[in-house]
Amino acid sequence: MSTAEITTLADAVAGLVHDGATIALEGFTHLIPYAAGHEILRQGRAGLTLVRMTPDVIYDQMIGAGAADRMIFSWGGNPGVGSLHRFRDAVEHGFPRPLALEEHSHAGMATRYVAAASGLPFGVLRGYLGTDLPRYSPDIALLACPFTGETLTAVRALHPDVTVVHAQQADRRGNVGIWGIPGVQKEAVLAARRSIVTVEEVVDSLDSRCTVVLPSWVVTAVAAVPHGAHPSYAHDYYDRDNRFYAAWDAISRDRDTFADWLRRHVLDTDDFGEHLQLLAETTAGRA
Amino acid sequence: MIPNGQVRPTADEVMTVVAARQLGDGDVCFVGIGLPSLAANLARCLHAPNAVLIYESGTIGAKPSRPPLSIGDGELAATADAVVGVPEIFAYWLQAGRIDVGFLGAAQIDRFGNINTTVVGDYLRPTVRLPGAGGAPEIASSARQTIVILRQSRRTFVDRLDFRTSVGHLDGGDSRQALGMPGGGPTLVITDLGVLRPDPVSREFVLVAVHPDVGPVQAVEATGWPLKVAPDLAVTESPTVAELRELRELRSLGALA
Numbered sequence: 001m002s003t004a005e006i007t008t009l010a011d012a013v014a015g016l017v018h019d020g021a022t023i024a025l026e027g028f029t030h031l032i033p034y035a036a037g038h039e040i041l042r043q044g045r046a047g048l049t050l051v052r053m054t055p056d057v058i059y060d061q062m063i064g065a066g067a068a069d070r071m072i073f074s075w076g077g078n079p080g081v082g083s084l085h086r087f088r089d090a091v092e093h094g095f096p097r098p099l100a101l102e103e104h105s106h107a108g109m110a111t112r113y114v115a116a117a118s119g120l121p122f123g124v125l126r127g128y129l130g131t132d133l134p135r136y137s138p139d140i141a142l143l144a145c146p147f148t149g150e151t152l153t154a155v156r157a158l159h160p161d162v163t164v165v166h167a168q169q170a171d172r173r174g175n176v177g178i179w180g181i182p183g184v185q186k187e188a189v190l191a192a193r194r195s196i197v198t199v200e201e202v203v204d205s206l207d208s209r210c211t212v213v214l215p216s217w218v219v220t221a222v223a224a225v226p227h228g229a230h231p232s233y234a235h236d237y238y239d240r241d242n243r244f245y246a247a248w249d250a251i252s253r254d255r256d257t258f259a260d261w262l263r264r265h266v267l268d269t270d271d272f273g274e275h276l277q278l279l280a281e282t283t284a285g286r287a
Numbered sequence: 288m289i290p291n292g293q294v295r296p297t298a299d300e301v302m303t304v305v306a307a308r309q310l311g312d313g314d315v316c317f318v319g320i321g322l323p324s325l326a327a328n329l330a331r332c333l334h335a336p337n338a339v340l341i342y343e344s345g346t347i348g349a350k351p352s353r354p355p356l357s358i359g360d361g362e363l364a365a366t367a368d369a370v371v372g373v374p375e376i377f378a379y380w381l382q383a384g385r386i387d388v389g390f391l392g393a394a395q396i397d398r399f400g401n402i403n404t405t406v407v408g409d410y411l412r413p414t415v416r417l418p419g420a421g422g423a424p425e426i427a428s429s430a431r432q433t434i435v436i437l438r439q440s441r442r443t444f445v446d447r448l449d450f451r452t453s454v455g456h457l458d459g460g461d462s463r464q465a466l467g468m469p470g471g472g473p474t475l476v477i478t479d480l481g482v483l484r485p486d487p488v489s490r491e492f493v494l495v496a497v498h499p500d501v502g503p504v505q506a507v508e509a510t511g512w513p514l515k516v517a518p519d520l521a522v523t524e525s526p527t528v529a530e531l532r533e534l535r536e537l538r539s540l541g542a543l544a
Contacts, residue, residue, distance in 0.1 A: 028345070077418035091416040092415070103419050107424070131451050131454060133452070181363075182372045183372065184372065
């Protein structure tokens with residue numbers, strides 16, 4: 001048993017996220033690990049397989065940057081706003097590079113994480129029947145229930161090389177605490193071979209509001225990154241920056257506008273703190 | 288007085304109000320983002336204060352004071368009766384049959400209420416890549432009934448789907464049941480032109496009502512298959528002053544307003 005190392009985000013990414021890796025940056029509207037996504041881009045990782053139930057703006061940025069070859073997902077959009085334009089450009093026009101897709105339903109993706117977290121080769125659900133989804137995925141198969149004979153659907157366990165999540169707190173031993181919408185973070189961390197958790201703050205003891213606790217010994221690295229989920233949110237720390245999500249539509253629609261934004265706001269910054277500082281100074285900044 | 292000085296409802300407003308009217312007080316409703324969420328919250332403000340709104344982010348019994356922008360906005364969690372993880376919301380709550388009504392949107396629908404939210408064009412070389420399945424396939428299979436809300440045109444009401452993301456009445460007749468789907472399937476399609484219901488035997492969707500100022504010909508021409516029109520075609524009751532006022536107030540409170 002080894003416990004989580006409390007380190008910097010830059011060191012955690014340098015040590016754990018390699019070119020060609022299968023990585024899951026999970027978060028369901030809440031606690032999306034934007035700072036970690038940016039650090040992966042700053043360090044120039046390439047050939048990644050991106051895993052996530054709800055790829056949103058951070059994956060749009062990573063796809064537009066050309067960091068990904070493949071995506072495993074169930075719903076890719078900018079919720080309440082519209083399309084992910086970089087994602088669409090990659091799929092529709094192969095720009096800046098083609099993006100292979102493997103797609104599922106939300107229930108299927110969740111079941112795949114649960115199976116992996118449970119150490120099972122597959123999970124079972126009542127799903128996909130009659131849809132076209134199984135035709136394009138090698139990881140969906142039908143099976144008969146051994147007790148009733150009912151036709152059910154099996155989905156293969158999904159083991160990311162690295163899962164990255166954001167949380168409100170870690171204590172000084174590296175135990176991680178989350179409250180608010182828990183999403184699929186616990187399952188995604190337990191499904192992965194290694195994990196990085198960015199947190200709002202490192203505290204002496206976890207807040208009693210925590211409803212999900214990841215013990216230090218199932219986490220590989222912890223790094224404090226205040227506001228590290230912006231423009232997503234951290235319950236009881238800061239609200240979702242809906243204005244940024246709306247502004248992203250115009251930034252991402254045009255290839256050059258996006259490339260310029262990415263360079264100035266991410267690639268040319270030293271860290272997420274500088275990124276947030278820059279955003280605060282622009283109209284597309286935080287509400 | 289109706290806010291904004293506009294008395295006549297827009298087509299989208301009629302669609303939202305008609306959708307809201309379908310939700311009964313006490314119904315357990317699985318809500319998608321956008322128009323379905325607006326309709327469900329409108330119903331909660333009007334005739335269904337006890338409707339239970341479940342968002343796929345894991346918020347059960349959410350009571351937002353303004354329409355959320357995303358399915359996981361903080362206010363949903365802060366006002367919910369319970370907040371659970373994503374695997375749980377799909378397994379214990381949806382798959383196990385605890386949902387009365389699921390509202391779904393779609394990019395394409397066919398005559399049997401099957402829907403496409405994946406691609407326009409060929410799957411491997413799409414002209415338009417859409418967001419994908421999300422929670423829709425299991426809502427479509429497990430909710431006791433689903434209501435589909437979308438604008439009606441030859442682009443959206445197609446003879447043949449480019450991709451079947453979620454199953455309605457499959458190939459019609461009893462083919463859905465034969466597949467072993469636990470839920471009842473789509474009972475209603477609400478568009479900006481009218482309302483469609485499935486024929487009880489063939490399960491093909493039939494135009495049963497048109498909205499005020501819309502003729503059946505307009506609906507037929509906006510459909511990519513030979514749309515059948517019910518002999519007793521009704522006209523939708525116009526949104527009331529109270530309905531419109533509440534809807535406009537809700538919208539003015541929206542996250543981006």
